Amino acid sequence: MSHALSEGFWPGDAACTLACVLRIAHELVEAMVAHARADHPDEACGLIAGPEGTGEPKRHIPMINAARSTTFYEFDAEEWKQVYDQMWDNDEEVVVAYHSHTHTEAYPSRSDTGIASQLGLPGAHYVLVTTRDPEVAEVRSFRIADEVVTEEPIEVTGAPEAVQSYKFAHTPDSTVYDCS
Amino acid sequence: MSIEVRVPTILRSHTGNQKLVTGEGETLAELFDSLEAQHKGIKARVVTEEGSLHRFVNVYVNDEDVRFIGGLEAKLSDGDQVTILPAVAGGM
Numbered sequence: 001m002s003h004a005l006s007e008g009f010w011p012g013d014a015a016c017t018l019a020c021v022l023r024i025a026h027e028l029v030e031a032m033v034a035h036a037r038a039d040h041p042d043e044a045c046g047l048i049a050g051p052e053g054t055g056e057p058k059r060h061i062p063m064i065n066a067a068r069s070t071t072f073y074e075f076d077a078e079e080w081k082q083v084y085d086q087m088w089d090n091d092e093e094v095v096v097a098y099h100s101h102t103h104t105e106a107y108p109s110r111s112d113t114g115i116a117s118q119l120g121l122p123g124a125h126y127v128l129v130t131t132r133d134p135e136v137a138e139v140r141s142f143r144i145a146d147e148v149v150t151e152e153p154i155e156v157t158g159a160p161e162a163v164q165s166y167k168f169a170h171t172p173d174s175t176v177y178d179c180s
Numbered sequence: 181m182s183i184e185v186r187v188p189t190i191l192r193s194h195t196g197n198q199k200l201v202t203g204e205g206e207t208l209a210e211l212f213d214s215l216e217a218q219h220k221g222i223k224a225r226v227v228t229e230e231g232s233l234h235r236f237v238n239v240y241v242n243d244e245d246v247r248f249i250g251g252l253e254a255k256l257s258d259g260d261q262v263t264i265l266p267a268v269a270g271g272m
Binding site for chain 1: 188189238240247267
């Protein structure tokens with residue numbers, strides 16, 4: 001497969017092990033943004049699961065933020081076990097792990113990176129949604145491994161809502177990036 | 181005494197990519213020693229040098245979070261299922 005990368009844009013980074021783009025249905029982006037808005041000013045968190053081995057985000061699973069905090073999030077251990085068991089039975093895997101920042105930019109913090117590097121979800125796209133702007137949320141996607149954060153573009157499929165209540169940072173205009 | 185262990189993706193590099201392995205032990209600590217013998221390096225990912233569970237790992241015996249049933253001293257019975265999961269957490 002060719003790397004259809006426009007010059008000066010996304011390098012074929014070593015961290016792009018599975019894909020170097022997040023391809024996702026617009027309904028799922030809207031669901032993450034709606035969850036982040038609903039839980040504001042607390043941080044919201046959740047997952048999007050997909051069939052094992054495909055890397056395709058399919059099923060939105062909003063999670064409880066056990067920390068119930070404006071500055072920290074943590075999956076509830078009991079709920080996480082139940083969700084994991086369902087995913088196990090369905091032969092699903094975590095494709096997207098998302099959380100919101102309510103007062104800062106949509107970029108992984110030091111603790112986000114540290115915890116994800118220690119024992120994280122390899123292969124997952126770490127998506128950040130910031131709700132600091134009351135009108136327009138910003139959505140960004142990253143790979144996190146070994147304390148290295150690599151941003152990747154988001155490619156939305158389907159027709160987004162007419163009036164967008166979110167935007168993507170660092171998103172390519174048109175080119176489809178296929179790094180598989 | 182056989183305990184089935186569900187291995188999270190991040191630790192499958194230690195198990196030859198197996199998602200399900202088996203080990204033995206009367207307690208969780210013994211189980212991790214038994215896993216370490218077969219899957220080198222796995223124990224240190226879960227247990228600290230001081231001998232407690234890492235802060236950002238969740239371990240369950242059946243559906244119980246082991247933090248509430250004695251941590252590494254949690255008792256195991258034949259046929260129990262142990263699940264290891266990364267704690268998913270972070271902050272601004």
